[in-house]
Amino acid sequence: MKVLGINGSPRIGGNTDILLDKVLEGAKAKGARIEKVVLNTLKFSPCQECQDTRDDGTCLIEDDMQALYKKIEKADAIILASPIFFGSLSAQTKMMIDRFQCLWRAKYILKKDVFKRKKRSGYFLSVEASAREDFFDNARAIVKNLFAAIGADYKGELFCSGVEGKGSILKHPDVLGKAFELGKRSNSHI
Ligand SMILES: Cc1cc2nc3c(=O)[nH]c(=O)nc-3n(C[C@H](O)[C@H](O)[C@H](O)COP(=O)(O)O)c2cc1C
Structure with missing residues (x-):
């Protein structure tokens, strides 16, 4: 069982990072192989809306996203974590999501399922300074779109x-406790 954490915050050791680590700790405690990717440390471009797209669902742009596509394809559970920036996902997170347009097109237009694994789970973590539920709603809607495209059950x-x-977030041990439990569950949902 492989659990992949994706951190969309630029702040290493920040709230998203701490929350994600706690989830991964829970997954590891249940025996999962865990890996964390920090989007802000990758070199990748935003989607370029290429006209000469490939029909196999792969992206033409040769950058660090290529390795991330493979990691996501191999993962049994994806834990996507992003802070709320201006009412929605961070730019880093959205930039990664847009790069799945190639896969979206293959799946929904060409009716080809590129990520062939039968089942994959998806979990979403987020933090914000305010108490705006609607910001989490905004972010969740986008993440659900991504998860549908990559065949991950939300x-x-x-x-x-x-x-x-x-x-x-360290002042919220209750939330960190829930994160640990979510991590444990992420290793048993397939
Ligand atoms: C560019 C930027 C935009 C932000 N926009 C919002 C926002 O719209 N609503 C909110 O509640 N907090 C907002 N925040 C605050 C962050 O969500 C908050 O500080 C969060 O804990 C940061 O997480 P991190 O430590 O993982 O980066 C924003 C912060 C930044 C840097």
Whole structure:
């Protein structure tokens, strides 16, 4: 069982990072092989809306996304984590999601399922300074679109409002406890 965490925050050791680590810790405690990718450390471009797209669902742009496509395809569970920036996902997270347009086209237009694995779970984590439920709703809607395209069942989510300073989520042990439990569940949902 392989659990892949994807951090869409630029702040290493920040609230998203801490929350994601706690989930991965829970998954590891249940015996999962875990891996974390920090989008902000990757070199990749936003979607270029290429006209000469490939019909096999793969992307033409040769950058760090190519390795990430493979990691996502091989994962049994994806934990996508993003802070709320201006009412929705961070730019890093959205930029990664847009790069799945090639796969979306193959799946929905050409009716080819590129990610052939039968089952994959998806979980979404998010944090924000305010207490705006609608911001999490915005972010969730986009993440659900991604998960549908990559064949990941939306199995769970965990949000934390009212955290702004770096690491301030550490003052919310209840949320971190839930994150650990979510991580444990992520290893048994397939
Ligand atoms: C560019 C930017 C935009 C933000 N926009 C919002 C927002 O719209 N609503 C909100 O509640 N918090 C917003 N925040 C605050 C972050 O969501 C909050 O500080 C969060 O804990 C950061 O997570 P991190 O430590 O993982 O980066 C914003 C922060 C930044 C840097």
